[in-house]
Amino acid sequence: xxxxxxxxxxxxxxxxxxxxxxxxxxxxxxxxxxxxxxxxxxxxxxxxxxxxxxxxxxxxxxxxxxxxxxxxxxxxxxxxxxxxxxxxxxxxxxxxxxxxxxxxxxxxxxxxxxxxxxxxxxxxxxxxxxxxxxxxxxxxxxxxxxxxxxxxxxxxxxxxxxxxxxxxxxxxxxxxxxxxxxxxxxxxxxxxxxxxxxxxxxxxxxxxxxxxxxxxxxxxxxxxxxxxxxxxxxxxxxxxxxxxxxxxxxxxxxxxxxxxxxxxxxxxxxxxxxxxxxxxxxxxxxxxxxxxxxxxxxxxxxxxxxxxxxxxxxxxxxxxxxxxxxxxxxxxxxxxxxxxxxxxxxxxxxxxxxxxxxxxxxxxxxxxxxxxxxxxxxxxxxxxxxxxxxxxxxxxxxxxxxxxxxxxxxxxxxxxxxxxxxxxxx
Numbered sequence: 001x002x003x004x005x006x007x008x009x010x011x012x013x014x015x016x017x018x019x020x021x022x023x024x025x026x027x028x029x030x031x032x033x034x035x036x037x038x039x040x041x042x043x044x045x046x047x048x049x050x051x052x053x054x055x056x057x058x059x060x061x062x063x064x065x066x067x068x069x070x071x072x073x074x075x076x077x078x079x080x081x082x083x084x085x086x087x088x089x090x091x092x093x094x095x096x097x098x099x100x101x102x103x104x105x106x107x108x109x110x111x112x113x114x115x116x117x118x119x120x121x122x123x124x125x126x127x128x129x130x131x132x133x134x135x136x137x138x139x140x141x142x143x144x145x146x147x148x149x150x151x152x153x154x155x156x157x158x159x160x161x162x163x164x165x166x167x168x169x170x171x172x173x174x175x176x177x178x179x180x181x182x183x184x185x186x187x188x189x190x191x192x193x194x195x196x197x198x199x200x201x202x203x204x205x206x207x208x209x210x211x212x213x214x215x216x217x218x219x220x221x222x223x224x225x226x227x228x229x230x231x232x233x234x235x236x237x238x239x240x241x242x243x244x245x246x247x248x249x250x251x252x253x254x255x256x257x258x259x260x261x262x263x264x265x266x267x268x269x270x271x272x273x274x275x276x277x278x279x280x281x282x283x284x285x286x287x288x289x290x291x292x293x294x295x296x297x298x299x300x301x302x303x304x305x306x307x308x309x310x311x312x313x314x315x316x317x318x319x320x321x322x323x324x325x326x327x328x329x330x331x332x333x334x335x336x337x338x339x340x341x342x343x344x345x346x347x348x349x350x351x352x353x354x355x356x357x358x359x360x361x362x363x364x365x366x367x368x369x370x371x372x373x374x375x376x377x378x379x380x381x382x383x384x385x386x387x388x389x390x391x392x393x394x395x396x397x398x399x400x401x402x403x404x405x406x407x408x409x410x411x412x413x414x415x416x417x418x419x420x421x422x423x424x425x426x
Contacts, residue, residue: 029309030083034060035316038085040070043302044139044323045332048316048318052323059315068166071096078103078307086310087320090303094136096381097305098129105306106314108136110317118326122376123341127303130213136303137320138341140332143267143299143371144201145258147276148191149264150359156185162290162366172202172230175293179239182264190241191265193254195394200387202227204297204377210415217424224390225408231394232404239348244398255279267292269299270367277357282356289366296373301341339367346371382422389414 030036037049049063066073070089071391077084077101082247090097112134119138127136131239146169153158158166158181166407181193192198203209206223234240241263243254257263258280276287304324306316322328326344333340334350346368354360393411397400419425 019040028083029311030063030064030077034062035086035088035310035312036062036064037089037319038064038066038074039069039089040066042336043089044304045328045335045338046330047335048323048331049171052319056315056319059312059319068303074226081309084307084309086306086312087100087306087316089139090136090305092301092379093381093384094127094303094305095129095379095383097135098133098381101129101133101135103308104133104135105308105310105313105316107137107306107317108132110306110314111321112137112317115321118344119342120371120374122298122374123301125376126301126379129307136305137324138340139301139302139304139324140271140300140302140329140338141341141371141374142271142298143339144204144267144292144299145320145363145365145366145370146267146292147287147289149261149283149286150288151286152186152189152261152264153182156182158182158185160288162288162361165288166290169293170291172198172293176239177235177236179234180237183239186264189262189264190239190257192234192239192241192262193263193266194240194242194244195235195398196244196391197267198234199227199394200299200392201292201297202230202294203387204299205295205375205385207375207377209377209379210383210386211378213378213426215380215382215424217419220347221412228390228394228408228411232397236404239396244395247277248315250301259283270339271300271337273363287358288361289358289363289406291366291370296370298371298374301339333364333402336371339371343372382419384423385418386415389418400402 039049046063046123053061053063064085071091071093074085074088076263123141127138128134146166148165149161153165158178159165169178175191182189203224206216206227208223210221210224211217241257242252254263258276259282304320306313306320309390310316326340326342327348329340329342330345330351331339332338332349333345340346340351346364351364352362354362390411393407394403397404397407416425
């Protein structure tokens with residue numbers, strides 16, 4: 001059976017917990033005598049890393065871009081305690097490693113408390129275990145916004161400027177009514193990708209998700225049900241564009257829809273900006289962004305962590321601190337579209353340049369304000385698998401005609417079964 005991302009993350013905590021630490025021989029780092037940093041493609045600015053190599057000659061920094069799934073390779077290295085990185089990138093599923101903090105350095109012991117005020121509190125907190133172990137230093141975040149076609153909104157006789165659009169679409173119900181008006185005036189045009197979009201970004205706006213910070217299943221799942229009902233409502237009203245089941249932003253049909261104007265608006269995180277620019281270059285100047293319906297939310301983001309096997313943890317921390325300084329985060333945003341985790345970067349002149357693709361709009365002013373308003377929410381080791389369970393059932397509703405109530409019950413049963421296997425539920 002193929003080890004997918006969801007299966008990997010779902011079983012990672014148990015796998016790490018079961019590894020016999022005491023029986024292992026002395027660990028071997030990937031490059032003895034050098035500090036190795038593992039990162040994924042476009043996960044960290046290579047220009048900044050190249051400069052760090054020159055800036056910290058004593059540490060002999062060796063950046064290593066990992067092809068494929070970095071987490072899988074990291075798990076294998078941790079399990080065998082061999083060929084380990086000194087510094088490694090971790091994704092938004094960082095809480096998966098909270099049960100294995102004895103494999104990492106506590107950044108608080110290296111001076112992280114002094115640097116914490118420079119970063120968004122909710123993002124910094126996401127890299128801290130429930131017992132206060134600072135595992136991750138934040139790289140990027142994914143504040144969600146509404147992307148829309150300025151020209152086609154005008155053609156429909158609707159508001160077109162960002163402030164007017166966000167005011168008209170402050171709630172999801174407003175958004176659905178707006179989508180119906182567009183459908184009537186511009187048949188064949190849609191503002192909602194699929195039920196997954198509505199579920200994902202509705203839940204991202206809630207104060208809680210599935211578990212609390214002690215990894216206890218929240219008995220009242222009303223926040224999940226709200227997101228579910230909202231997603232089902234969008235489908236039942238005939239407002240979804242029909243891309244259920246395709247990877248967000250990756251389906252060929254959907255990319256074509258950006259160019260043809262079939263999908264004239266959608267809610268998504270800041271990191272999809274580069275995809276739109278690349279895949280729909282011919283529509284340059286016609287897009288705008290504004291606050292999403294329902295309020296601020298975040299989807300995605302990553303961290304750097306230092307493993308316990310690093311021979312020079314303080315030197316490694318100095319490198320991490322510099323690579324992820326507000327100035328370098330601003331440079332990374334310009335280079336790769338990695339949205340900064342530090343508010344200090346939001347006012348950097350480099351990120352405040354008008355963007356031709358968005359009609360001269362300064363999108364940082366939109367994303368930055370949303371990012372500062374995001375509420376702290378715990379992302380558990382099981383959240384990815386749980387979310388996949390719900391969105392898979394929504395796809396069954398949208399694509400296969402499954403009864404929504406039956407799909408909800410099946411999703412609940414599958415989630416509880418998953419959590420029993422992991423020991424969360426008895």
